[in-house]
Amino acid sequence: MMHLRCSVSACATTLDLHDRALACPKCGDLLEVVVEPGSTDPADLKRIWLNRRLSYDPRDASGVWRFREFLPDVYGPDGIVTLNEGNVPLIRGQKTASWACLRDLRFKHLGFNPTGSFKDLGMTAGMTEAKFVGAKAVACASTGNTAAALAAYAARAGVIGRVYLPAGQASANKLAQALDYGAEIVQIDGSFDDALDALLNGNDPDLYFLNSINPFRIEGQKTAMFEMLEQSGWQVPDYLVVPGGNLGNSSAFGKAFIEMKQYGLIDRVPKIVIVQASGANPLFRMWDAQAEELKPVAHPETVATAIRIGNPRSWKKALQGVHFSGGFVLDVTDEEIGDAKEMIGRDGIGCEPASATTLAGLRKLSESGRIDTDASIVAILTGHVLKDTDFIIKRHKKRSMADAHEAAGVHVH
Ligand SMILES: *Cc1c(COP(=O)(O)O)cnc(C)c1O
Numbered sequence: 001m002m003h004l005r006c007s008v009s010a011c012a013t014t015l016d017l018h019d020r021a022l023a024c025p026k027c028g029d030l031l032e033v034v035v036e037p038g039s040t041d042p043a044d045l046k047r048i049w050l051n052r053r054l055s056y057d058p059r060d061a062s063g064v065w066r067f068r069e070f071l072p073d074v075y076g077p078d079g080i081v082t083l084n085e086g087n088v089p090l091i092r093g094q095k096t097a098s099w100a101c102l103r104d105l106r107f108k109h110l111g112f113n114p115t116g117s118f119k120d121l122g123m124t125a126g127m128t129e130a131k132f133v134g135a136k137a138v139a140c141a142s143t144g145n146t147a148a149a150l151a152a153y154a155a156r157a158g159v160i161g162r163v164y165l166p167a168g169q170a171s172a173n174k175l176a177q178a179l180d181y182g183a184e185i186v187q188i189d190g191s192f193d194d195a196l197d198a199l200l201n202g203n204d205p206d207l208y209f210l211n212s213i214n215p216f217r218i219e220g221q222k223t224a225m226f227e228m229l230e231q232s233g234w235q236v237p238d239y240l241v242v243p244g245g246n247l248g249n250s251s252a253f254g255k256a257f258i259e260m261k262q263y264g265l266i267d268r269v270p271k272i273v274i275v276q277a278s279g280a281n282p283l284f285r286m287w288d289a290q291a292e293e294l295k296p297v298a299h300p301e302t303v304a305t306a307i308r309i310g311n312p313r314s315w316k317k318a319l320q321g322v323h324f325s326g327g328f329v330l331d332v333t334d335e336e337i338g339d340a341k342e343m344i345g346r347d348g349i350g351c352e353p354a355s356a357t358t359l360a361g362l363r364k365l366s367e368s369g370r371i372d373t374d375a376s377i378v379a380i381l382t383g384h385v386l387k388d389t390d391f392i393i394k395r396h397k398k399r400s401m402a403d404a405h406e407a408a409g410v411h412v413h
C-alpha cells in the first residue's frame with residue numbers, strides 16, 4: 001500500500017497515505033510519499049507515458065498525471081484538479097550558452113505552466129489530495145507564486161483559498177493573480193518566514209495546508225524531471241541546476257532521480273546543483289562550512305523575491321538529493337542575477353529574477369573551471385518573465401538614466 005513515511009531514514013515512521021499530518025509524529029521532521037510504481041517494464045512505461053500525449057483523458061492531458069505510476073494515483077479521471085499543467089518546453093540556450101562559456105545548455109522552462117511557475121505542478125497534486133480528504137479551505141504562506149497557483153487551483157476545486165503574504169514584498173503581478181483567482185489575502189508584517197510561522201502557529205484544523213512541506217506537492221513537482229528526461233530521449237544530462245528558496249523543488253527533483261534510478265528508468269543521475277541568492281543563502285553557508293545543521297539567515301535580502309527565504313524547511317530533503325547525485329550548492333549576487341536574467345531575455349526566453357540564479361551560477365562555475373565547458377547541462381527556469389515586471393522596468397530606467405548622464409559628461413556612482 002502506498003503510504004507516508006518520515007523523510008529521516010533513521011526514523012522511518014510510517015503513516016496512512018491520507019493522514020493529514022504535516023510532520024512525523026515521532027521526530028517532527030517532514031514526511032514523504034512512498035511510491036509503488038508496480039512491475040511494468042521501464043521501456044513499456046516510457047512508451048505508455050509518451051502515448052498518453054495523444055489521449056483526451058484529463059489525467060493524460062496533464063504533464064503531471066501522465067506519470068501517475070509514480071504518484072499517489074487513487075483519484076480517477078474525475079477526481080483530479082487540473083489546469084493541464086506540465087508539458088512545458090526544454091529550450092536550447094544560444095547567447096546564454098556562449099555567455100556562460102558552455103557548449104550544451106538547455107532550459108527547462110517551468111514558467112510556461114498555467115499560472116506561470118512550477119508551483120502549478122505541485123498544486124495539482126496537493127489540491128487533488130485536499131479535495132479527496134474533503135477539505136473546505138486551503139492555505140499557504142507564499143512569496144507570491146505559490147499564492148497564485150493555490151488561488152487558481154482552489155478556484156477549480158471549489159474550495160476557499162487563503163494566502164499569507166509578506167506585506168509589500170510579493171511582486172504586484174503575483175498579488176494580482178491571487179486576487180483575480182479569488183483568494184483571500186492575509187498580509188503579514190515581516191518576511192516569508194514570518195508568514196509561514198504565522199500560518200503554522202495558527203494551527204487551524206479546518207485549513208488544509210499547501211506549502212511545500214506538504215508531501216503531495218513534492219510528488220507533483222517531481223514529474224518535471226520525468227518529463228525533462230523524456231524530452232531528452234532518456235539521455236541523462238551531467239548537471240541539473242535549480243534555484244533554491246524553501247528547497248521544496250530541489251527536494252522533489254532529488255526524489256525523482258532517486259526513484260527513477262531505483263526502478264530502472266535511468267542508470268545514472270545528473271549532479272544536482274542548487275543556486276541561492278547571496279543575501280538569502282543559508283544552505284550555501286551550511287555547505288561551505290561543512291556544518292551538520294542549517295542556521296537560518298535572520299534577514300534575507302535579495303531582488304529575487306521568490307527565493308527571499310532565510311529558514312528553508314526542506315533543507316534535509318534537498319541535501320539527500322545533492323549527496324545522492326554528487327552535486328553541490330553555491331550562491332550568486334543580485335548583480336549576477338540581474339545580468340544573467342538579461343541574457344536569458346536576449347535568448348528570447350525570459351524568466352523572473354529567481355530563475356536566473358541558474359545561469360548566473362553556471363557562468364561562475366565555468367569561469368572558475370569547476371565544471372567542464374563540454375558538460376551537458378539542464379537549467380531550471382522556475383517562473384515566467386511577466387512575474388516581476390517592476391524589476392525589469394526599474395533596471396532599464398536606471399540604465400537609461402546612466403546613459404543620459406554619461407552623454408552629458410556626468411558620472412553617477
Ligand atoms: C518557489 C520558487 C522558487 C523557489 O523554490 P523552492 O522550492 O522554494 O526552493 C524559485 N523560483 C521561483 C520562480 C519560485 O516561484
Ligand SMILES: [Zn+2]
Nearest residue numbers: 006011024027
Ligand atoms: Zn520521524
